[in-house]
Amino acid sequence: MQPIDIGKARIEKVVEIASMDLAADWLLPNIQSTDIDAEIDWMDPCCIDKVSRKLKLSFHSFVIRTPTRNILVDTCNGNHKERPSMPEWHRLNTNYLENLARLGLRPEDIDLVLCTHLHADHVGWNTRLDNGRWVPTFPRARYLMGRQEFEHYHRLHGENPAAPINRGSFADSVLPVVEAGRAVFVDAGDQVAKELGTDVRLESAPGHTPGNLLVHVCHGHEHAIMSGDVIHHPIQCARPHLSNAADFNGAAALQTRLNLLESCADNAKILLTGHFAGPTAGHVVSHGSAFRFRFRT
Numbered sequence: 001m002q003p004i005d006i007g008k009a010r011i012e013k014v015v016e017i018a019s020m021d022l023a024a025d026w027l028l029p030n031i032q033s034t035d036i037d038a039e040i041d042w043m044d045p046c047c048i049d050k051v052s053r054k055l056k057l058s059f060h061s062f063v064i065r066t067p068t069r070n071i072l073v074d075t076c077n078g079n080h081k082e083r084p085s086m087p088e089w090h091r092l093n094t095n096y097l098e099n100l101a102r103l104g105l106r107p108e109d110i111d112l113v114l115c116t117h118l119h120a121d122h123v124g125w126n127t128r129l130d131n132g133r134w135v136p137t138f139p140r141a142r143y144l145m146g147r148q149e150f151e152h153y154h155r156l157h158g159e160n161p162a163a164p165i166n167r168g169s170f171a172d173s174v175l176p177v178v179e180a181g182r183a184v185f186v187d188a189g190d191q192v193a194k195e196l197g198t199d200v201r202l203e204s205a206p207g208h209t210p211g212n213l214l215v216h217v218c219h220g221h222e223h224a225i226m227s228g229d230v231i232h233h234p235i236q237c238a239r240p241h242l243s244n245a246a247d248f249n250g251a252a253a254l255q256t257r258l259n260l261l262e263s264c265a266d267n268a269k270i271l272l273t274g275h276f277a278g279p280t281a282g283h284v285v286s287h288g289s290a291f292r293f294r295f296r297t
Contacts, residue, residue: 007198007219016076021054046278058277069111078124116228120169147185149211207253
């Protein structure tokens with residue numbers, strides 16, 4: 001992804017896994033073969049294997065650099081995490097921190113870590129293994145988490161501490177940050193930063209999880225939106241009814257997805273999703289009664 005400048009802020013992508021092929025009906029259980037038949041021609045090869053018809057996903061973070069701070073949005077899967085229920089994420093050993101370093105950033109250069117939601121593939125690099133203990137990866141950072149999101153999973157953890165909440169990530173990637181005193185709980189509508197006319201703010205986007213958040217970066221008419229998992233794959237632009245297997249509330253997730261697509265359609269807003277592979281960033285365009293996604297070049 002090419003860097004995106006919004007006012008005095010610059011947005012860049014940090015890749016953990018550039019592309020992973022997943023069965024379409026694993027990612028989107030209500031998908032039909034006819035859905036793929038109807039949409040396969042317009043979708044970029046970086047998004048779908050046109051022979052196996054598997055959907056391609058990326059796992060990445062975004063860095064927002066402002067004149068005074070570096071904000072890391074979502075932290076992927078992490079290394080050495082025990083995820084036996086998801087073999088593709090189990091005990092990973094990726095070059096994520098090296099990819100961050102290629103942008104000229106060390107862990108101690110990150111000022112804020114912002115989690116759009118608390119699923120395992122968005123919080124993993126919150127922590128790293130140090131002498132058998134999970135400790136914050138970004139030692140100077142404050143970790144911003146949705147208050148509603150955290151309270152929901154904290155309650156589930158309290159009811160059954162042995163349960164692997166979010167595939168175990170609540171215990172190894174969220175609680176250690178809280179226990180280290182690095183967590184800050186935020187609400188929809190909160191302003192994360194405002195510098196030289198550039199505004200970074202949060203918006204409620206419930207459905208995929210109870211407290212899922214959008215991250216807006218705005219300066220005048222320039223506007224980028226980091227949408228986390230409101231949309232997992234470009235086919236959902238054309239077929240918004242296709243729901244992810246992990247959606248907490250499918251009806252709410254659909255409404256949030258439609259709202260986002262409608263707000264981005266046919267204008268200059270740049271959409272940056274949590275899992276679109278290839279160039280990742282792009283624009284929503286109307287097509288018939290739904291939409292398509294056009295990668296930014």
